[in-house]
Amino acid sequence: MNDELARWSRGLRRSSQLLGVAIFFFLYAPIALLVAYSFSGSRSLTFPIRSFTFSWYVSLADNAELLHSILNSLSVAAAVVPLTLILGVPAAYALSRFAFIGSGTVNHIFTLPLMIPGIITGLSILLLLKSLGIGLSLWAVVLGHTVAWLPVVVGQVAARLRRMDRYVEEASLDLGAGYAETFLRVVLPNLKGAIIGSALLVFTLSFDEVAITFLLTGTENTLPMQIWAMLRRGVTPEICAVATLTVVMSGILIAVGVRADKD
Amino acid sequence: MILTELSSRKPAIDWSWHLRLVAFLGPAALYALVFILVPYANLLIYSFWKTDNYTIVRDFNLGNFARVFESPVYLSVIANSLLVASIVTICAVVLGYALALYVAFFTGMRRKFLYFLMVIPLWTSFLLRAFIWRLILGREGVINSGLAWFGFTDEPLSVLLFNRFSVCVALTYVFIPFVAIPVYAALEKIPPATLEASMDLGASPFYTLRRIILPLSLPGIIPGAIFTFCLSFGDFVAPSLLGGPSGIMISSVIINQFGSAFDWPFGSALAIFVIVVVGIAVALARLLERRYE
Numbered sequence: 085m086n087d088e089l090a091r092w093s094r095g096l097r098r099s100s101q102l103l104g105v106a107i108f109f110f111l112y113a114p115i116a117l118l119v120a121y122s123f124s125g126s127r128s129l130t131f132p133i134r135s136f137t138f139s140w141y142v143s144l145a146d147n148a149e150l151l152h153s154i155l156n157s158l159s160v161a162a163a164v165v166p167l168t169l170i171l172g173v174p175a176a177y178a179l180s181r182f183a184f185i186g187s188g189t190v191n192h193i194f195t196l197p198l199m200i201p202g203i204i205t206g207l208s209i210l211l212l213l214k215s216l217g218i219g220l221s222l223w224a225v226v227l228g229h230t231v232a233w234l235p236v237v238v239g240q241v242a243a244r245l246r247r248m249d250r251y252v253e254e255a256s257l258d259l260g261a262g263y264a265e266t267f268l269r270v271v272l273p274n275l276k277g278a279i280i281g282s283a284l285l286v287f288t289l290s291f292d293e294v295a296i297t298f299l300l301t302g303t304e305n306t307l308p309m310q311i312w313a314m315l316r317r318g319v320t321p322e323i324c325a326v327a328t329l330t331v332v333m334s335g336i337l338i339a340v341g342v343r344a345d346k347d
Numbered sequence: 348m349i350l351t352e353l354s355s356r357k358p359a360i361d362w363s364w365h366l367r368l369v370a371f372l373g374p375a376a377l378y379a380l381v382f383i384l385v386p387y388a389n390l391l392i393y394s395f396w397k398t399d400n401y402t403i404v405r406d407f408n409l410g411n412f413a414r415v416f417e418s419p420v421y422l423s424v425i426a427n428s429l430l431v432a433s434i435v436t437i438c439a440v441v442l443g444y445a446l447a448l449y450v451a452f453f454t455g456m457r458r459k460f461l462y463f464l465m466v467i468p469l470w471t472s473f474l475l476r477a478f479i480w481r482l483i484l485g486r487e488g489v490i491n492s493g494l495a496w497f498g499f500t501d502e503p504l505s506v507l508l509f510n511r512f513s514v515c516v517a518l519t520y521v522f523i524p525f526v527a528i529p530v531y532a533a534l535e536k537i538p539p540a541t542l543e544a545s546m547d548l549g550a551s552p553f554y555t556l557r558r559i560i561l562p563l564s565l566p567g568i569i570p571g572a573i574f575t576f577c578l579s580f581g582d583f584v585a586p587s588l589l590g591g592p593s594g595i596m597i598s599s600v601i602i603n604q605f606g607s608a609f610d611w612p613f614g615s616a617l618a619i620f621v622i623v624v625v626g627i628a629v630a631l632a633r634l635l636e637r638r639y640e
Contacts, residue, residue, distance in 0.1 A: 201581025
């Protein structure tokens with residue numbers, strides 16, 4: 085739509101294209117390198133890569149610790165997603181449809197964990213649990229992630245609600261539907277895209293989270309914590325193989341998410 | 348319109364309205380109170396206590412904060428964190444802006460696809476995007492191998508990894524999309540007619556860029572910059588993986604207080620300090636936003 089600048093200035097277009105392509109290279113070359121290393125035939129990751137193998141992927145399937153950590157990560161994410169949705173979607177609706185005193189402050193409080201580094205959020209919950217005498221576990225991790233990613237759901241759903249026509253809801257009320265029915269049968273279906281999109285984003289964010297998990301997990305490891313532990317012994321092709329698989333998973337999820345958010 | 352006027356003529360206190368508000372907001376508000384506000388308040392209380400012989404003494408004092416500001420070690424760690432956050436914010440804003448500008452104005456038919464490419468890194472693991480730099484900047488990494496292959500260097504450069512430089516590179520890499528995405532959203536909102544008007548009135552493309560596009564994209568730059576600053580200031584992944592002795596940042600010191608040093612009150616005081624820095628950054632951003640509204 086906005087191609088005026090490109091038509092008017094060749095100089096600006098050329099320099100912007102050059103810079104843009106260079107930045108895309110900066111963003112993607114490391115990921116490409118990671119994928120390439122996961123197929124590297126030698127254990128030590130030296131450049132250039134001389135031989136290729138799939139054996140690192142095969143050996144992943146035998147790594148019981150790793151598989152267990154993946155299962156843990158999936159369980160945490162699977163608990164965090166519904167929790168953030170159940171709390172976040174009605175909250176976003178209240179914040180964008182009810183003009184009440186202090187709504188701005190409430191909104192700021194919800195967004196707080198997004199701005200405050202994960203390590204601080206993790207710590208504050210750690211101290212709370214210790215004060216209450218509750219031990220650390222994957223449930224504590226679920227709690228920490230829910231606090232951290234609730235703002236993602238609230239933000240995305242509220243953004244969708246702002247673009248949504250309010251008269252549709254008023255029409256529903258005028259035609260005799262109650263408030264609950266209007267919310268369930270008019271508002272929610274219109275939010276489908278935003279809900280699926282934010283659910284997938286929360287899933288990936290939770291699946292990859294390190295700082296909060298580091299503080300709140302007990303004896304169980306999630307996948308990023310397992311990778312963290314493996315990194316202490318240096319970067320190995322196995323780590324690159326796991327990382328490649330998570331990139332592929334993220335790519336699939338985002339493709340689904342973008343498609344869902346279109347409508 | 349008539350419908351809204353009718354509904355606004357309802358009695359002063361609408362109990363059903365309040366009931367609905369509580370039903371929708373109540374659970375999340377209660378959750379935010381118990382798991383956001385109470386924990387931060389609890390952290391604040393801890394920061395006023397002290398430890399004696401590895402036990403926490405519940406005795407109100409400001410000793411922890413005095414310790415932060417009196418010790419050159421902690422001050423240098425804080426200075427280093429502020430420096431890293433500032434460098435990363437500047438680099439990420441410049442590169443993120445250039446990227447958003449390119450995708451928004453100069454990509455034509457491929458815009459959708461390139462926007463997609465801009466978003467993907469945000470969805471990939473932070474940990475992974477940080478440790479990749481070990482493979483690139485390390486002694487046997489891509490850069491050193493490349494330099495040796497071309498015959499530029501006789502032995503690997505060790506200044507690339509485990510210092511402030513490597514932390515800044517990794518964090519900039521991580522935070523470019525955080526700036527590019529909101530800036531792109533702001534650029535997308537600029538009506539083509541505005542640019543046309545500027546050009547028709549004789550402004551050069553560079554003048555248009557500086558005086559029209561840049562001010563109109565501030566609503567995207569400011570949140571992007573704030574996110575980058577706050578999250579890189581308190582980041583713990585990049586300094587632990589790539590920092591080395593000269594790249595120590597405040598989060599590593601905080602973690603240490605809760606681990607081997609076992610000084611929770613002091614760690615809490617440092618954490619409160621981080622929250623205060625974040626608060627100041629957010630307040631400054633609000634001020635800027637209001638000025639340019």
